[in-house]
Amino acid sequence: MSTLEQLSAPFATNPDLIQGSGGNTSVKISETEMQIKASGFRLSDIDNSNGFVTVNYDNIAEYFTASKYTETDDPEKHLKAFVADNIIGDRLKLPSMETGFHAVLDKYVVHTHSVYSNIINCTAGSEFLLQSIFPKDTPAFIHYCNPGFYLSKSIANLMASGTNRPKVIFLENHGLITHSNDAQEAVDLNSKVNKAIQNYYSIAIEYPESNLELQVEGLYKSNTLLLKDWMRSCGSIQAAMSLTLFPDQAVFFNGQIDFTGSNNTNFKISIHPETFEINYRTNEKEAKAIDETITAFYFILYHLKQLKLTPKYVSQANVAYITGMDMEKYRKNLMK
Known part of the structure; x- marks a missing residue:
């Protein structure tokens, strides 16, 4: 089982965390190469040879830090073309549209569309609630940005804004990101955050699978x-x-x-x-x-x-x- 498959497995068949082909995971496998879930694939599709794309993440990260776009560009199409140019190997699939923010985060990244995090993300006063639920170590919060270029740019700005690189990031009206240079920590943080919200609001219901x-x-x-x-x-x-x-x-x-x-x-x-x-x-x-x-x-x-x-x-x-x-x-x- 590949490292990316291992990272994805705890979330792949849980519809309270991932719906359809939503959400994504990534692993940086060298100084320049990153494996990331392919667009349109489920996490459960990932194995040693399928369901992911390899990209040059170093170039993609630099795209944001060096601002390799202009105000007159269509930034979404420009980023899509830039990422496509940085695919390594098989070009039959496209990487996730959120490859940009994966590139600027730590070695292991888990992005879910957790329904528990989205109770917080989809209500007024999200930041106040995060402070109440996580008083000792409040997660970062990104105000709503459309997925793709704009969300990736906001996360790149957050990561570049100081020495503190928050490992837990809530995305307004979107989902949850956890990342770490330790694979198990990236997985455990995601699970810990979701469980904390369930406990805070006494949500004990067994989430249903699609039937x-x-x-x-x-x-x-x-x-x-x-x-x-x-x-x-x-x-x-x-x-x-x-x-x-x-x-x-x-x-x-x-x-x-x-x-x-x-x-x-x-x-x-x-x-x-x-x-x-x-x-x-x-x-x-x-x-x-x-x-x-x-x-x-x-x-x-x-x-x-x-x-x-x-x-x-x-x-x-x-x-x-x-x-x-x-x-x-x-x-x-x-x-x-």
Whole structure:
């Protein structure tokens, strides 16, 4: 088992930490080379020869420290091309769009879309809550940036801002990063942070795995435990799901939901407003990713309401930006 596979394994099959092909891990294997999860792949796809891309991380890190872009560039496309130029070996896959921030962090990096961290990230007053939950060693907090160039630049700035390199970083409306020069510490920090939030808010629920039932070819019904209960408690489905708590919602939900429950063939997702039955008109791989994303969304929203915390959403302008990103389109196309 490769080091990257070992680093990824504790998170690969836990939908409360990783939904679909979201999240990523990386390992720096030399002074210049880094293995990182490939875009559009699940952590569970990683083995000795698949599911990752090798890049020259030293050049990519310098891209940010030396500001190898101009204000007139489209920074997202410029970074994508720069990273592609720094792929080592197999060029059949693209590295994660978040390769930039992996390059500037320690040897071992774990980035999850933990639903527990996102209870904090998706509410007003996130930084105050972090101080309350972690009074002795408060994690770093990055205000919302769109994934890709802008998030990578913010993290590069954080790492360059002083001698203190925080090992735990919360990303507003996004997720959690832990990193270290010790692989086990990177894993343990991620687990420790999630457990601390669960304990602080007395969240003892066993998080459900996606449960899909094939209706006919290309149509799957969700039987995921607790999902309907959470949906019922959160009011109007259309009102709730028209707002975005985290980027993967924009990728999978935006303009793709039939809220009448009629299984309209023009929509990938059909939700009945009274029975809360959910059907997915797609292949099993994408249906599972969407179901995991809906479950994560409603877990977070349900707990925000139960804890009387005010939800904080991604702006419509940022939602439009995400849905227009080439890398998000690429990642989504890999599920077809």
